[in-house]
Amino acid sequence: MVYYLIALAVIILDQWTKWLVVQHMEIRESIPLIENFLYLTSHRNAGAAFGILQGQLWLFFIATVVVIGVVTYYIQKYTKDQPWFGVSLGLVLGGAIGNFIDRLLEGAVVDFVDVYIFSYNFPIFNVADSALVVGVGILMIHVFKEDKKQGKS
Numbered sequence: 001m002v003y004y005l006i007a008l009a010v011i012i013l014d015q016w017t018k019w020l021v022v023q024h025m026e027i028r029e030s031i032p033l034i035e036n037f038l039y040l041t042s043h044r045n046a047g048a049a050f051g052i053l054q055g056q057l058w059l060f061f062i063a064t065v066v067v068i069g070v071v072t073y074y075i076q077k078y079t080k081d082q083p084w085f086g087v088s089l090g091l092v093l094g095g096a097i098g099n100f101i102d103r104l105l106e107g108a109v110v111d112f113v114d115v116y117i118f119s120y121n122f123p124i125f126n127v128a129d130s131a132l133v134v135g136v137g138i139l140m141i142h143v144f145k146e147d148k149k150q151g152k153s
Contacts, residue, residue, distance in 0.1 A: 003075050003090035010094025014127035015101060018110040030114065041114035043124040046107065057103055064100040068093065085142050091135030098128030 025031070025042035032039050047054040071093045079086030102109040111124040 003079060003086040003093075006087060006090030007094035007097065010091060010128065010131040011098050011101070014094070014098035014131070017112070017127050018102065021110055021112045025112075037116055039114040039116075040112055041124055043111040043114075044106070044108040045111050045124075046109075057107065060100075060103050064096050064103075067096045068100075071096070082142070084138055088135045088138035088142060091131040091138070095128040095130075095132035095135060098126075098131070102128075 021040070021042050025040070027042050027044060030039045030041040047056070048060065053059060071089050075086060075089050075093070079089065099109050109126065109128075111126045111129070113126060113130075114124045115122040
């Protein structure tokens with residue numbers, strides 16, 4: 001149950017921050033938070049990560065429904081004695097649903113965190129994207145640790 005609460009917290013924070021951006025910023029408007037490093041930039045992404053597959057909403061709908069089903073199954077079946085596995089799945093579930101809501105209601109994902117690393121402008125992202133990346137990162141660590149435990153390293 002706690003893993004669904006993690007997902008719900010991600011969804012609420014994600015949708016609230018996106019709502020604030022939509023309500024208070026014009027598309028392409030950018031507000032410096034830390035000059036030459038971190039900006040709040042209103043952006044819409046009709047594709048996937050890094051803007052790939054622009055306009056393929058049907059593909060994202062199908063993929064998200066599959067991800068939600070698989071993640072829910074794994075939460076129910078495999079997380080009782082593996083809390084970090086559950087946390088990672090809760091983050092992935094919340095992130096997937098957060099971006100799914102945008103695609104469903106807006107036809108594009110609302111992105112707003114704009115980071116510059118030296119002269120590289122990292123692709124603009126949001127809370128759901130962050131939850132997905134952290135969730136997948138924890139999941140990878142969990143899988144590597146489990147493989148090592150079972151002598152598969």
